[in-house]
Amino acid sequence: MSKINPFKPNHPVSPSMFVGRIFEINALEKSLFQTKNGYPSNFLITGERGIGKSSLLGVIKPIANGEVTSLNYEVFNFISINLVITPRTTLVVLMQLIEKALKRKLENIEKAKDFLNNTWTFVERIKTLDSKVEKTKSSDRLDLIIDDFVYFLAEICKIITNSENEQEPKDGIVFFIDEADSSSQDLHLGYFFKMVTELLLQHGCCNIMFIVVGLPNVVEKLTLSHESSMRIFNHLVIKELSPEYSCYAVDKGLEIGNKINSKITTITSDAKTLISTLSRGYPRFIQQFSYSAFEFSTNGEISTDDVNKGVFVVGGALDIIGKRYYYRAYNEQIKSDDYREVLSIMAESMNSWVKKSEIHDKFNGADHVVTDALKVLSSKKIILKNPSKNWEYRLQYKGFALWVRLFGEREKLYSTDVSM
Structure with missing residues (x-):
C-alpha cells in the first residue's frame, strides 16, 4: 500500500510541522503586544529563498488573529491583511489590494464597513492619475495619494479598536x-512605508503594524526608495536551523505521516543525522532530502542508504532543488565549465570570503581564466566582491554554495551523468 509523503519541499510547512525560530517568534509576539498597547513596532524579515520566511509568517498570523494563543502574552485579536508584492504592483494597485482585503475582513463590523464603502472613494479618484504617477514619478502626487490613504486607514483603525463599539x-x-523584494522601482516601497508610518502617528493611529518579508536585496530596494526607510523596521535575518532542530524537523514530519498512514515509518539515528549534516540547516533541503528519502524507503525504516540515494541519484533531491532554485544561475548564466570550477572551489568555503590567490592555487587552468571568471560572476551577482578588501570574493547565497558543494560530491560518489 502506498503511503502519503508528509514532507513539503514545495510549500511552506504548516504550523504543526514548524520547528525552531524561538527568538524570532518571541520578538514578533512582543511587537504585537507593543502595537496592541499603542506602541507600534514594524519588522523586516529577510533571508534566502527557502530558508523558512513564509513558514514563520504561517506561525505568526494565527497568533495575531487570535486563532492560536501566544506563548508569552494573552490572546491577540488583530485584523490581518495579507499582501504579496509582484513586479507589476504599483502604488494604486497596492492600495486597491488593501481595500479589497479590508472589505473582506470588515464584513461583520458594520460601522467600519460603512465608513470604508462611503469614503474609500479616493482610490477610484486616483486611478486616472496612476499612469501619470508612473510617467512623472512626481513626489508631490505621491504625497497626495499617500496622505489620503493614511487618513482613511487611520480612521478605520480607530473605529475597529474603539471599546464603545457593539462588536468586540x-x-x-x-x-x-x-x-517585497519583487517590488519595482515605480512602487516606491521604502518611501511608502516611511511616509505611511509617520503619517499614521500624526493622525493619532498607533495600532497598525507592518511585517515585511523578502530576500536580502529588499534592503537595497527600500533604501534606494528612501534612505531612512530602514529606520522604521526591526530587522530579523533568518538563518539556518541548528542540527538539533534539523533532526526535530524530520521527526515532526514522520510524526504527522504516521498519524495519516496505516503503516508506520521510522528513521535510523544515522539517517536523521545524515539529513541534518547534508542540509546544513536549510529548511528547503531538509524537506526535500526527507521527502526523497521517504520515497526510497521500502521497508518502513529510512536508512542512510535511502538518504544517499534520495539526495544524490540522477533525478533525486539535488536535481529537483537545482531545477527549482539554481538552474538559471548554474547553467544558463554560466556557459563555461571553467567558471563552474571556480564556483566549486569557492563553494568549499560556503559563502565566506575567499582570496583570489586561494582560488588560483586550486584551479586547474590558466590564471587569467580565474580573473575572467571572477569578473563575469561578479557582474551577474552570483558572487560578491568584498567592499573592504581587494581580491576577496564570496558566493552571494549560502544555499547556492551548499547545492554546488553537494553537486560536486555527487560526481565523486556516482560516476554518471549528473546534468540537469
Whole structure:
C-alpha cells in the first residue's frame, strides 16, 4: 500500500510541522503586544529563498488573529491583511489590494464597513492619475495619494479598536507583506512605508503594524526608495536551523505521516543525522532530502542508504532543488565549465570570503581564466566582491554554495551523468 509523503519541499510547512525560530517568534509576539498597547513596532524579515520566511509568517498570523494563543502574552485579536508584492504592483494597485482585503475582513463590523464603502472613494479618484504617477514619478502626487490613504486607514483603525463599539474591539491591524523584494522601482516601497508610518502617528493611529518579508536585496530596494526607510523596521535575518532542530524537523514530519498512514515509518539515528549534516540547516533541503528519502524507503525504516540515494541519484533531491532554485544561475548564466570550477572551489568555503590567490592555487587552468571568471560572476551577482578588501570574493547565497558543494560530491560518489 502506498503511503502519503508528509514532507513539503514545495510549500511552506504548516504550523504543526514548524520547528525552531524561538527568538524570532518571541520578538514578533512582543511587537504585537507593543502595537496592541499603542506602541507600534514594524519588522523586516529577510533571508534566502527557502530558508523558512513564509513558514514563520504561517506561525505568526494565527497568533495575531487570535486563532492560536501566544506563548508569552494573552490572546491577540488583530485584523490581518495579507499582501504579496509582484513586479507589476504599483502604488494604486497596492492600495486597491488593501481595500479589497479590508472589505473582506470588515464584513461583520458594520460601522467600519460603512465608513470604508462611503469614503474609500479616493482610490477610484486616483486611478486616472496612476499612469501619470508612473510617467512623472512626481513626489508631490505621491504625497497626495499617500496622505489620503493614511487618513482613511487611520480612521478605520480607530473605529475597529474603539471599546464603545457593539462588536468586540480589535487590537489593531497587522499587514503581512510578502515577496517585497519583487517590488519595482515605480512602487516606491521604502518611501511608502516611511511616509505611511509617520503619517499614521500624526493622525493619532498607533495600532497598525507592518511585517515585511523578502530576500536580502529588499534592503537595497527600500533604501534606494528612501534612505531612512530602514529606520522604521526591526530587522530579523533568518538563518539556518541548528542540527538539533534539523533532526526535530524530520521527526515532526514522520510524526504527522504516521498519524495519516496505516503503516508506520521510522528513521535510523544515522539517517536523521545524515539529513541534518547534508542540509546544513536549510529548511528547503531538509524537506526535500526527507521527502526523497521517504520515497526510497521500502521497508518502513529510512536508512542512510535511502538518504544517499534520495539526495544524490540522477533525478533525486539535488536535481529537483537545482531545477527549482539554481538552474538559471548554474547553467544558463554560466556557459563555461571553467567558471563552474571556480564556483566549486569557492563553494568549499560556503559563502565566506575567499582570496583570489586561494582560488588560483586550486584551479586547474590558466590564471587569467580565474580573473575572467571572477569578473563575469561578479557582474551577474552570483558572487560578491568584498567592499573592504581587494581580491576577496564570496558566493552571494549560502544555499547556492551548499547545492554546488553537494553537486560536486555527487560526481565523486556516482560516476554518471549528473546534468540537469
